[in-house]
Amino acid sequence: MAGAPALHIADLTKRYPTGTEALRGVSLDIAAGEFFGLLGRNGAGKSTLIHCTTGLVRPTSGAIRVFGHDAVDDYEQARTAVGLAPQELNFDWFLTLEETLDYHGGYFGMPRKERRARSAELLEAFSLSEKRRERAMTLSGGMKRRLILARALMHRPRLLILDEPTAGVDVELRLELWRYVRRINAEGTTILLTTHYLEEAEELCDRIAFIDGGRIVAEGTSASLTAEYGVETLEDAYLELAGRRELARGRLDDVAAAEVAS
Numbered sequence: 001m002a003g004a005p006a007l008h009i010a011d012l013t014k015r016y017p018t019g020t021e022a023l024r025g026v027s028l029d030i031a032a033g034e035f036f037g038l039l040g041r042n043g044a045g046k047s048t049l050i051h052c053t054t055g056l057v058r059p060t061s062g063a064i065r066v067f068g069h070d071a072v073d074d075y076e077q078a079r080t081a082v083g084l085a086p087q088e089l090n091f092d093w094f095l096t097l098e099e100t101l102d103y104h105g106g107y108f109g110m111p112r113k114e115r116r117a118r119s120a121e122l123l124e125a126f127s128l129s130e131k132r133r134e135r136a137m138t139l140s141g142g143m144k145r146r147l148i149l150a151r152a153l154m155h156r157p158r159l160l161i162l163d164e165p166t167a168g169v170d171v172e173l174r175l176e177l178w179r180y181v182r183r184i185n186a187e188g189t190t191i192l193l194t195t196h197y198l199e200e201a202e203e204l205c206d207r208i209a210f211i212d213g214g215r216i217v218a219e220g221t222s223a224s225l226t227a228e229y230g231v232e233t234l235e236d237a238y239l240e241l242a243g244r245r246e247l248a249r250g251r252l253d254d255v256a257a258a259e260v261a262s
């Protein structure tokens with residue numbers, strides 16, 4: 001749908017059967033072509049939001065649309081528009097690199113000839129051509145990270161979701177991955193990145209949202225967020241915000257305690 005945002009999320013809530021409210025009314029719009037960062041501490045709701053977008057988790061209420069396609073009612077179209085590079089390297093380790101990409105393309109209904117051409121193009125782009133007939137298990141850590149990006153891009157998704165793509169990787173590999181994802185974005189793919197690294201978000205993202213307790217608590221460019229909190233870096237803005245929220249929580253706890261006592 002022409003002109004539709006890459007991702008439109010309106011008043012999204014998710015309550016798991018355990019009673020945990022992982023998302024409490026999240027609204028978010030990511031424009032086509034944007035590089036968007038979603039930041040938050042462990043358990044803030046980032047994975048739940050991604051899983052709702054890719055159909056792994058069913059939202060309790062609210063709307064998600066990917067380039068205009070409803071993520072629940074129009075699942076196939078919405079899912080096809082998304083490429084997901086999960087945090088965990090979930091390959092079938094016994095498949096070769098070519099097979100890994102080929103099976104992924106097959107899942108998304110790509111004809112054989114197109115799969116062949118696309119997989120050769122991606123293996124080349126990610127400097128993996130020489131390893132194409134080797135099993136995924138034989139790759140180095142950096143190669144595995146590149147393969148997960150190649151696999152996510154295989155079916156030419158318009159929205160690429162990167163779930164903590166550089167968690168636990170060394171500085172050199174992080175810089176290399178940054179170069180790749182910058183290029184993918186420059187070539188027109190919209191990116192939603194979740195990360196714990198504030199400097200990564202500052203470096204790569206056009207816009208950033210902080211999520212906490214299942215709510216978006218701040219959103220803007222790195223410059224607007226630092227200006228809003230009167231600080232120099234995104235990390236300081238995050239700490240300032242986290243501090244204020246802790247303070248607010250403490251106050252609420254005090255009020256609750258006072259109410260119980262009275």
Ligand SMILES: Nc1ncnc2c1ncn2[C@@H]1O[C@H](COP(=O)(O)OP(=O)(O)OP(=O)(O)O)[C@@H](O)[C@H]1O
Nearest residue numbers: 016018020022040041042043044045046047048049
């Ligand atoms: N399948 C599930 N069943 C019940 N509760 C869940 C489930 N998945 C996540 N949660 C809970 O939902 C909340 C949000 O978790 P989520 O995994 O979305 O956070 P996150 O921001 O991705 O965290 P992390 O940075 O650690 O990956 C947490 O309290 C978590 O324990």
